[in-house]
Amino acid sequence: MHPGGGPAHAHGHDDHHELGFWRKYVFSIDHKVIGIQYTITGLLFLLFGFTLMMIMRWQLAYPGRPIPLIGMWLGQDRAPMGIMLPEFYNQLGAMHGTIMVFMGVVPLAVGGFGNFVMPLQIGAPDMAFPKLNMVSYWVYFLGGMTMLASFFPKGGAAQSGWTSYPPLAVIAPGQTMWLIGMVFLITSSLLGSVNFIVTIVQLRTKGLSWMRLPFFVWAQLVTAFLLLLAFPPLEAAGVLQLMDRLAGTSFFMPSGLVISGKPMLIAGNGNPLLWQHLFWFLAHPEVYVLILPAMGIVAEIIANNTRKPLWGYKALVYSVSFLGFMSFVVWAHHMYMTGMGTTMSAFFQTTTMIISVPSVVILTALLLSLWGASIRFNTPMLFALAFLPMFGIGGLTGLPLGLAPSDIHLHDTYYVIGHFHYVVAPGTIFALFAGVYYWFPKATGRKMNEMLGAIHFWGSFICINIVFMPMFIQGLGGMNRRMYDGGMQYAHNKELLKYNVIIGMAAWTLGLVQIPFIINFFASMKWGKVVDKNPWQATTLEWLAPSPPGHGNFVTAPVVYRGPYEYSVPGAATDFSPSFEEKA
């Protein structure tokens, strides 16, 4: 892809010198290049995090058996004779979560799609602060490298869960680099969120009023506010935990702590719950950061492939805004088991139930958009359609977790794992795949192959359900999470462990089925079918720019004449009336 190569640039300036390789492809300040950098890095981290999980699944399916293929290469302190040590399992678990959430999904959804698509969709020449954008990417990259490097020192990577609860996280190995990596990643997100909000507020082109914005842009705006206001407390908490580890402070370390029979010589009077509050204050809005861009992507693709306007645009906008606001007051539903009294527990249960309403409104609006539609079943649409029931399952299974009485039984079991994976994996990640197939032609000028896309979709859809559906059964049966052998010593787990075999097989098959996607992604860049600027006959602004867009995106500043989803307008010549064309 050569984002600088399109025929688009206007010559209003005298600074049209050709940029060298480093300024054009590596330290570029062009949002499209940065978006592609985020996308490729994010996809690579997703693949790596997925690989960690595939190794974990071996241990769960066949506890104590040597890991095939790579077992002998892992070394004595991870897997002596190829058999996984519990410490290594914990590292895999903690890093799988961290990498997928902070280095995979969010950079891809926000850094990748947000950066590439959003300025195009609002008719802007670039982001408001292009140099800041570049800095955001490289700080993310540094954070990612720090996280990867954390596997190598003695003691290994972080192994106290992606949640890093003290006191364990303060005394366990691997956390220091994890915390430093997190500080980098959080800083990158903060800088990015400022950029996104200013760009959307200030750089909308002429005629693009708020209620004419594509839903994708609304979703990115709310997401940016969540990142802006919710991340700083975790950054502060990360520094505090670093001080507990390195400076001997007791922010989170209680008095009277005894470890392996020896009392800890610290000042004490710290509070482990303080970490939980500061962590979840971010981490709950974080899960909405994971889902909102995905909803935005799905909305765009559904509107385009139903050849109808989205049902309930206003409801979608109000719901997503309300959702963002509510996400700040529900966090302690992750903490029902910490000894909270009934008053505060009732408060959080109430807010959690309330927040499910806008999610349902959004899902319903997207479902109703299918009514009476002329559906085109291309690859992006397959993934977008699958998102709907998958997100539905994920959301519904959240309800018993959001209510304290049922949460008592389900907390920290595989039910939780099933719940959140349904939302993020066949939910968000499917939406991200849909986005890749949908916007690939804009970025490269070529379409991805439909046959490979179909194999990727059906394979993934079937396997991913086989992976996560049994987890609800395991969780309801009381099987706890984060146990390196699945919990073999507990009698209540005996009947449940057998599911781990089929889950493992489905997970490895799911891995295999990503290969057609990887091949498709790279091969189509060279040999994909060449397309013009609007191959999907879409109505939003990004399809006015050339494929790929040149520096500055649009030859002349576009003007918006109507709403974003004017499909099948009665009396129009074609079944789509682009927002950038004066005549319908």
Next chain:
Amino acid sequence: MHSDQESIKKTIRAYWMIGAALFMFTAITVAVNQVHLAVPMAITVALIIAITKGSMVASVFMHLSHERKWIYGALILTVIGFIVLMTVPMFTMMDHIGTPIRVAAPAVEHGGH
């Protein structure tokens, strides 16, 4: 906002006056502290003075008193988030089930570990 010399000069006068007021309130806050009030009262008085000083800095130095809607909107959201962050964790710890266990901190010479 300011675009002509006269109004800028008037605002400059305001800056110096606010500066003097801030000095005065600082002295007051230290003086009040010398009177040993009960803790809840002391906290209330200190916070009131601090909020007064802060509002002066925000509205005059940072010209928040005539800013735009978008800035107000972002700040209102932030203030709500700030208040939630200040109060809710405290409430969850005040409202707890069971009997709290009190453990005396072990005697620590230099706090090393």
Next chain:
Amino acid sequence: MSMEIPYIVEERPDTGLTNGKLGIWLFLASEVMLFGALFSTYIILRMGAPEWPHGELNVWLGMANTFILIASSVTMVMAWASLKLGDFGKHRLYLLGTFLLSAAFLVNKYFEYSSHWTRGELPSHSTFLAIYFTLTGLHGLHILGGMIVMAYFLGPGAKLYTKNPGQFTNRIEYTGLYWHFVDLVWIFLFPVLYLL
């Protein structure tokens, strides 16, 4: 339309904002949450402590620093006002004054910190000292950051004034907003840590 980003110097008509103005306020919003988390930490730790120390900090030094920082806020806003009046020389004087006052603040802090360290009062000693060092330390880092930006605008960054005075003036305004925020945090830090 070329690749130029609009609304760097002139305001966008419907929002009334420049990009940088909105950007710096959003950044300050995130900073409110950052310091907010530390204030929340202070509250929780104080609630959980059997006793909270008093008299360990030097109130007079803290008060002196408060005066210094307030004065620096005045000089900072004057640095911007001078630009609006077109007086570049006065602007540089006031900006230098702000820089020197900030340095004085940090020198005082250095004396404070070293007096604690020599008496063995380290962050690991008690939760009070831990939160004191963290809050003032983070605040001090912000002062340092501000000084670096000021040094840039006193030094190589001043060239922008001749090329694009409007943009330079705006950048000084944004620096000022950041600086007043740093002052604002100290206005709360001082009574909370030193007095209460």
